[in-house]
């Protein structure tokens with residue numbers, strides 16, 4: 001199954017991403033900087049579907065004085081055949097320590113503590129030489145799985161239950177810098193932090209990718225254009241399982257007709273009043289927003305296959 005004519009590119013004309021840098025993110029950033037002195041290693045968690053977009057430059061620049069490990073989480077949703085290209089790109093950004101993880105089935109989680117221990121061992125623990133415990137600062141944009149990762153580490157290394165709240169919407173962790181033990185030997189603590197976006201998202205396309213991965217609130221970009229961009233990306237990647245899911249005749253490029261079909265198939269319609277020559281009448285129309293939401297949510301759950309957006 002293939003589309004005969006793919007769109008040459010995606011038209012972002014006239015679109016913008018609303019700025020979103022709430023107060024608790026600014027406070028969180030300030031508190032992180034203040035605690036840096038007592039930190040031995042920075043673990044930055046990001047979404048494996050967008051390894052090159054939307055990382056907060058601050059995490060690497062001003063936190064970069066400490067050993068830095070990049071965890072690309074949600075690997076179960078990403079296209080791992082792109083790994084080599086991604087690693088080459090990240091190398092150019094001076095990111096050398098990378099681990100892919102999946103918190104839903106503990107994949108690769110056991111590599112984390114030995115890697116961190118080795119990185120700390122070969123670094124200069126300035127101000128910290130007397131202290132036997134290692135302290136890790138976990139940072140990342142919202143909703144990439146920081147809390148899930150901490151809970152996995154505790155379960156695997158301490159046989160302990162959840163210490164950090166997990167949520168499907170961005171911005172769940174708001175309490176700043178709670179210290180959580182994740183390992184006994186070596187003695188290792190993690191400081192959990194709230195998700196912090198870059199105050200300036202680099203482009204509309206980056207904003208679109210961040211939103212599709214659920215790291216910024218949908219309405220800052222708009223569900224309609226997110227759905228259109230998703231359709232464009234699925235077609236570019238030859239991922240056509242949306243055709244079967246929504247019982248379509250074949251792949252399509254036109255988001256409006258796709259959303260109309262989804263709305264009808266899912267029974268997502270709404271009654272609106274129309275003014276006609278013979279008075280007001282109620283007519284039933286497709287609920288495009290509900291259809292767009294279903295389409296986006298299905299992608300986030302991995303129902304259309306593994307896809308890297310960068």
Ligand SMILES: Nc1nc2c(ncn2[C@@H]2O[C@H](COP(=O)(O)OP(=O)(O)OP(=O)(O)O)[C@@H](O)[C@H]2O)c(=O)[nH]1
Nearest residue numbers: 102103143144145146147148166167171172173195
């Ligand atoms: N598919 C998949 N989902 C994951 C994975 N890790 C976490 N999630 C889900 O992603 C969502 C966000 O996880 P959290 O652990 O709350 O993310 P967070 O980075 O702490 O979020 P904030 O508190 O907003 O900063 C939850 O619905 C998790 O179940 C993963 O490896 N794969």
